[in-house]
Amino acid sequence: MSLINIPSVLGNCKPQSLILSEVADEYITLKNILSKPTEIAVRTLIELVGNKDVAQYYREDAKAFICHLEKSNNKTGTIRRRLISLTAIFNYAYAELDLDKRNPFSRMIIKAEGDDRLKRGVFTNNQLKLGYDKALGSDSQVKLLMPLLGETGCRLAEIVGLKLADIDLENDLIHIRPNSARRLKTRNSERTLPLVGYARSAMEVALGQSDGE
Numbered sequence: 001m002s003l004i005n006i007p008s009v010l011g012n013c014k015p016q017s018l019i020l021s022e023v024a025d026e027y028i029t030l031k032n033i034l035s036k037p038t039e040i041a042v043r044t045l046i047e048l049v050g051n052k053d054v055a056q057y058y059r060e061d062a063k064a065f066i067c068h069l070e071k072s073n074n075k076t077g078t079i080r081r082r083l084i085s086l087t088a089i090f091n092y093a094y095a096e097l098d099l100d101k102r103n104p105f106s107r108m109i110i111k112a113e114g115d116d117r118l119k120r121g122v123f124t125n126n127q128l129k130l131g132y133d134k135a136l137g138s139d140s141q142v143k144l145l146m147p148l149l150g151e152t153g154c155r156l157a158e159i160v161g162l163k164l165a166d167i168d169l170e171n172d173l174i175h176i177r178p179n180s181a182r183r184l185k186t187r188n189s190e191r192t193l194p195l196v197g198y199a200r201s202a203m204e205v206a207l208g209q210s211d212g213e
Contacts, residue, residue: 018053021046023093034183041085044068054093055101062086062104076113083108123150132198141209144202151199157182158189163213167203172196174203 024042028035048068049061065086069079086105094101123131128150135143148159154176161182166175172195178184195203 018055018093018097019051020054020057020089021051023054024089027089027092032183034185037081038085038089041082042089044082045086054090054097055099057090057104059104062108065105066108066110070111075116076110077117079110080113083110132202136198136201136205141206144206147198147202148206151197152193152195154193155185155189158184164207164210167195167207169195169200169203169207172200 020042024038028038045057045061045065048064049057062083066079066083069082074082083105087103090103090105093099094103132147132150135146138144145156145159148154149156152159152174158176161179162174163179163181166177166179168175173192174195175192176184177190184190
């Protein structure tokens with residue numbers, strides 16, 4: 001019986017690189033999450049302070065990151081989401097590498113956070129009906145999104161990424177599930193929804209313009 005090399009096994013379970021960009025790629029792959037938000041945050045940080053060993057980022061880097069986003073006219077909600085992405089990556093890196101170091105991106109204060117949040121208006125029933133009728137009367141697939149989104153409550157990517165196999169007009173249903181066109185935001189996002197009223201009418205028009213997929 002051969003002996004197991006414990007240090008070697010443990011070493012192979014750790015991230016293969018300490019460089020931020022590579023640790024971020026590994027984190028995204030392991031977590032199987034939507035990559036774009038995390039990639040934007042990482043790319044912005046690297047452009048500002050460089051692609052360094054994860055242990056070589058400090059609080060000053062986090063402050064520079066926030067300052068840059070503020071000067072670029074990002075809303076505080078966007079800045080917070082970018083920080084959350086970076087915090088998650090560094091938490092992962094420090095835990096996997098067993099680094100005894102405070103995460104420089106955690107518990108950052110954003111000046112006047114939330115004060116720039118705009119309260120969304122609410123459509124009246126008449127406004128919705130008018131918008132839906134115009135969408136159905138148009139030749140625009142983009143405009144058809146209004147009744148489909150409004151009457152199903154789905155996210156934009158969930159509707160845009162539907163495959164023909166996800167649409168069941170015979171039973172008036174759509175299946176929101178992962179496919180080759182897009183992933184879902186979370187595991188709990190997978191669901192089956194009724195397709196009725198304006199949403200069904202819009203889907204019939206959209207299917208008539210389908211490319212076969």
